[in-house]
Amino acid sequence: MLAVLFATVAFSIDAMLPAMSEIATELSPQDTNRAQLVLMMFMAGMGVGTAVAGPVSDAIGRKPTIMLGSTLYIAAAAGAIFADSLTLLLALRFVQGMGAAGPRIAGTALIRDLYAGREMARITSFVMMIFIMIPAVAPALGEVIIDAAGTWRAVFAAFIVFGLVGVIWVWLRQSETLPRERRVPLSGERLISSATEILENRQVMLCTLVLTLGFGQMFALLSSSEQLFDQAYGRADSFTKWFALMALLSGIGTIANARYVMRYGMRRIARAAYAMQIVSASLGLLLVASGALHGDAAFYGFFAWAVSVFFMAGVTFGNLNALAMQNMPHLAGMTASIVAALSTLGAVIIATPVGLAFRGAPTPMMLAALVCSSLAWFLMGKLRD
Numbered sequence: 001m002l003a004v005l006f007a008t009v010a011f012s013i014d015a016m017l018p019a020m021s022e023i024a025t026e027l028s029p030q031d032t033n034r035a036q037l038v039l040m041m042f043m044a045g046m047g048v049g050t051a052v053a054g055p056v057s058d059a060i061g062r063k064p065t066i067m068l069g070s071t072l073y074i075a076a077a078a079g080a081i082f083a084d085s086l087t088l089l090l091a092l093r094f095v096q097g098m099g100a101a102g103p104r105i106a107g108t109a110l111i112r113d114l115y116a117g118r119e120m121a122r123i124t125s126f127v128m129m130i131f132i133m134i135p136a137v138a139p140a141l142g143e144v145i146i147d148a149a150g151t152w153r154a155v156f157a158a159f160i161v162f163g164l165v166g167v168i169w170v171w172l173r174q175s176e177t178l179p180r181e182r183r184v185p186l187s188g189e190r191l192i193s194s195a196t197e198i199l200e201n202r203q204v205m206l207c208t209l210v211l212t213l214g215f216g217q218m219f220a221l222l223s224s225s226e227q228l229f230d231q232a233y234g235r236a237d238s239f240t241k242w243f244a245l246m247a248l249l250s251g252i253g254t255i256a257n258a259r260y261v262m263r264y265g266m267r268r269i270a271r272a273a274y275a276m277q278i279v280s281a282s283l284g285l286l287l288v289a290s291g292a293l294h295g296d297a298a299f300y301g302f303f304a305w306a307v308s309v310f311f312m313a314g315v316t317f318g319n320l321n322a323l324a325m326q327n328m329p330h331l332a333g334m335t336a337s338i339v340a341a342l343s344t345l346g347a348v349i350i351a352t353p354v355g356l357a358f359r360g361a362p363t364p365m366m367l368a369a370l371v372c373s374s375l376a377w378f379l380m381g382k383l384r385d
Contacts, residue, residue, distance in 0.1 A: 005066065005103040005104075005107045005166050005170070006103070006104060006107055007134035008070075008073065008100050008103050008104070008162065008163070008166065009046065009100050009104055010134045010138065011134050011138050011159070011162055012042060012073075012096065012097075012100055012159060013039055013042060013043075013138075013222065014134070014138035014139050014142070014222075014243070015138040015139065015141060015142035015145075015155055015158060015159070016038060016039060016142065016155060017138075017139045017142065017225060017226050017239075017240075017243070018139055018142045018143040018146055018226070018239070018240060019142060019146055019152035019155055020035045020036070020038070020226050020227075021035075021226065021230075021236075022146070022151075022152045023035045023038060023086075023089070023152055026152075027085060027086040027089065028086045033355075033356055033358070034086065035086075036223045036224070036355050036356070037086075037090055038086075038089060038090065038093055039219075039222070039223050040223065040348055040351070040352050040355070041090045041091075041093040041094045041097065042093045042094070042096060042097040042100075043097060043219065043344055043347065043348045043351075044094060044097065044344075044345065044348050045093065045094035045095060045096065045097025045098045045100075045101075046097035046098065046100050046101045046104070046340075046344055047097075047101075047340075047341050047342075047344035047345035047348060048094075048097075048098055048101075048341070048345075049069070049097060049098030049099065049100065049101025049102065049105075050101040050104065050105050050336075050337050050340035050341040050344060051337055051338070051341040052098075052101070052337070053065055053069060053101045053102050053104070053105035053106060053333075053337055054105050054109065054333040054334045054335070054336050054337020054338065054340075055184075055186060055191055055194075055333065055334050055337060056068075056186070056333075057102075057105060057106040057109050057178070057333035057337075058109075058178070058183060058184040058194075058331065058332070058333035058334055059183055059184055059185055059186045060183070061176050061178050061183065062106040062107075062109055062110040062113070062176060062177055062178055062333075063106075063170060063174055063175075063176045065102050065105070065106040065333075066102055066103045066106045066107065066166075066167075066170050066174075067102075067167060067170060067171065068102055069098075069099045069100065069101060069102015069103055069106070070099065070102060070103055070163050070166055070167045070170075071099070071167070072095065072096075072098060072099030072102070073096055073099030073100050073102075073103075073159070073163050074099070074159075074160050074163040074164065074167075075095075075099070076092045076093070076095040076096035076098075076099055077092075077096055077156045077157075077159035077160050077163065078156070078160060079092045079095075080092040080093065080096065080153075080156045081153045081156045081157060082153075096159070101340070103166060104340065105333065105336045105337050105340055106333065108321060108325075108332075108336040108340070109178075109332040109333040109336045110174075110177050110178075112325050112329065112332040112336070113177035113178055113329075113332060114177060137244060139239065139240040139243045139244065140240040140241070140243075140244055141158070142155050142158070142240075143240045145157075145158050178333075182330075184331070184333075184334070191334075194331050194334045195334065195338065197331065198328065198331060198334060198335050198338050199338070201327070201328070203323065203324065203327065203383065203384070204324045204325075204328065204335060204338075204339065206379055206382055206383050207320045207321070207323050207324035207339065207383065208324065208338070208339045208342050208343050209346075209379060210270075210316075210320055210376045210379050210380060210383075211317065211320050211321070211324075211339065211343040212342065212343040212346035212347055212350070213350075213372040213373070213375050213376040213379075214274075214312065214313060214316050214317065214320070214372065214373075214376055215313075215317075215343055215344065215346075215347035216346065216347040216348075216349075216350030216351050216354075216368070216372055217277075217309065217350070217351075217365075217368050217369040217372040217373065218309055218310065218312075218313050218347075219347050219348070219350075219351040220350065220351040220354035220355055220364070220365050220368045220369075221306060221309050221362075221365045221369070223351055223355040224354075224355045224358045224365060225239075225243065225306075226239060227358055228302070228358075228362055228365075229242060229243075231360050232302070232360055232361055232362060233298070233299040233302065235299065242303065246303065246306055246307050246310060247310065249307045249310075249311070250307055250309075250310030250311040250313070250314055251314060252311065252314075253273070253310075253311040253312070253313070253314030253315040254314040254315070254318070256315065257269060257314065257315050257318065257319065261319065266319035266320075266322055266323050267319070267323065267380060267383050267384065269315060269316075269319060270315065270316040270319045270320060270323075270380055271377060271380035271381065273311070273312045273315040273316050274312065274316070274373045274374075274376045274377040274380060275373075275377055276308065276311075276312065277308060277309065277312045277369060277370075277373040278370060278373045278374055278377060280304075280305055280308040280309075280369075281305065281366050281367075281369040281370035281373060282370055283305075284301065284302070284305040284362070284366045284369075285363065285366045285367060285370065287301050288361060288362060288363055288366065289363075302362055305362075305366065305369075309369060312373070316376075321336075321339065323383060324339050325339075350368065350372065351368075354368045
């Protein structure tokens with residue numbers, strides 16, 4: 001069920017993908033690219049929320065933080081149903097992202113309370129196996145909901161139901177993993193001291209920067225995925241099916257990581273995944289620039305590259321979080337908060353201009369993947385297991 005809590009973020013993004021064109025037509029007909037901001041604002045809100053969720057979870061416990069965040073998430077989703085302008089919808093999506101940060105950060109800290117190092121990476125990979133199923137079905141589920149209700153607003157009702165399931169399960173089944181004697185009271189001096197310790201930790205900051213680069217390239221692709229399938233390859237009608245297949249295939253990465261991380265180590269596996277993406281993005285750019293592939297072949301080439309991006313995410317993200325937190329058990333919530341806040345906001349800064357640069361071809365996304373993966377591969381060489 002922890003995977004479902006983590007998947008709040010993925011579901012809140014991927015279920016919106018089939019609604020993007022309708023939102024653009026209804027709320028931003030003069031500039032349809034602005035509809036992408038519905039995704040970006042959610043991520044920005046989550047970035048801000050993560051800066052708060054960690055210290056709060058260290059002070060009051062993991063379970064209450066998950067409950068508070070989920071409540072805010074549900075309230076914002078309810079308001080979004082009635083949004084009559086893109087500006088209001090973006091504001092509510094920002095608040096919804098802030099709420100989603102609670103389950104994400106407190107859930108990560110909860111795992112760190114119980115596990116460490118490679119074992120944490122292995123457990124996180126098992127969680128990711130279930131987590132990956134949400135992106136696989138979310139666009140198709142969003143499409144079914146929109147078709148049945150006749151409006152994109154119904155997707156937000158699904159968010160309410162999804163949030164309620166998480167809240168009820170946590171309330172009834174999840175025990176608190178942070179005992180009172182280990183809690184860190186909220187105070188300005190203590191927060192500054194804790195944040196300083198984390199920000200001065202070279203391992204944590206390197207992992208955060210690599211996560212930013214990985215998350216940025218993935219989200220740049222994700223935010224433009226519907227437009228790519230529609231405008232670049234003429235597959236709007238089958239978008240949800242292809243997206244589901246892409247997510248399921250990329251889930252092989254999490255399975256492989258869970259199986260081999262204890263043997264080969266977190267750093268070695270993650271660095272190999274970025275090396276793979278350097279090759280994949282370079283080949284993709286070469287094929288697009290040369291025009292060597294046409295029609296169905298061009299689409300299948302793009303699809304293979306897109307799968308490689310999500311495969312890379314499945315292999316690297318759990319390992320990098322474990323690497324960042326393995327030496328910070330006394331500040332698990334705060335560390336998870338700072339890592340997630342900086343990497344999420346940094347990813348938005350990377351992904352926003354890349355997404356807005358879309359002009360009918362995947363070139364900006366592939367170029368971003370090449371640059372980000374090259375930098376990530378270089379930085380991974382400076383990390384230790």
